[in-house]
Amino acid sequence: MHPFLDHRGPLAFAHRGGDLGHPENSLAAFEAAVALGYRYLETDVHATADGVLVAFHDTLLDRVTDRTGAVAELPWQTVREARIGGTEPIPLLEELLDAFPDVRFNVDVKAPAAVEPLVEVVRRTDAWDRVCVGGFSDSRIAAVRAAAGPRLATSLGPREVARLRLRSLAGPLLRGAGAPWAGVCAQVPERHRGIPVVDRAFVRAAHRSGLQVHVWTVDDPDRIRALLDLGVDGIMADRIDVLKDVLGERGSWSDAGNDAGNGSSTVPAE
Numbered sequence: 698m699h700p701f702l703d704h705r706g707p708l709a710f711a712h713r714g715g716d717l718g719h720p721e722n723s724l725a726a727f728e729a730a731v732a733l734g735y736r737y738l739e740t741d742v743h744a745t746a747d748g749v750l751v752a753f754h755d756t757l758l759d760r761v762t763d764r765t766g767a768v769a770e771l772p773w774q775t776v777r778e779a780r781i782g783g784t785e786p787i788p789l790l791e792e793l794l795d796a797f798p799d800v801r802f803n804v805d806v807k808a809p810a811a812v813e814p815l816v817e818v819v820r821r822t823d824a825w826d827r828v829c830v831g832g833f834s835d836s837r838i839a840a841v842r843a844a845a846g847p848r849l850a851t852s853l854g855p856r857e858v859a860r861l862r863l864r865s866l867a868g869p870l871l872r873g874a875g876a877p878w879a880g881v882c883a884q885v886p887e888r889h890r891g892i893p894v895v896d897r898a899f900v901r902a903a904h905r906s907g908l909q910v911h912v913w914t915v916d917d918p919d920r921i922r923a924l925l926d927l928g929v930d931g932i933m934a935d936r937i938d939v940l941k942d943v944l945g946e947r948g949s950w951s952d953a954g955n956d957a958g959n960g961s962s963t964v965p966a967e
Contacts, residue, residue, distance in 0.1 A: 699881045702882065853908070
């Protein structure tokens, strides 16, 4: 098992830092998640025009900040002046890795230009065991794997997920066939365009192939319980208080690698 996944029980991911009243992908959001006990955080990365890697979801600044423009077309000196929700600066991924040395980050690489800076940040911070890279592009994930090698954990790309889904639906004689998987986990929605993705057969096929299954983004407690009953290995949520409560009622919160009150951070709590 890759060190990123080396915890008992289902993993609890704070999606973009979670929704506890702080702007998404802000240092304040991640700080609040860690204070709640989360040790797995999910974020996204883009590169600025001068190659600086920022933890930010959108291609444009417009939706969540007080500035406008494409991140990839602006220098870091300009992007750093934007405020998420009008109050919070856009963090660098390297700042997050440094601020939370005991936390692991699931990183969605959003653009080809972010691949090289991402691998360089992981290399510079020696965060090989603390980062898993995913995304919605087979080519970007392949580029990350080519640049970083197997030392860096990655999730399956869309085509690999489709292949795994087909394998889960195939007969028993076909389920073990096919090329080996380059990733360590399948990170998927419950459904895609109305078509079910995650069911017991999918989870079994993944586990048979040595892969974990992480499902996003799930905030309804009944859906979380149903997915855990299927045997999924991780849940990504915005309502991280709800996810923690469900895992707590099942006795799985500490098994997920979470330990409220003992998080290490160099950032003072507000």
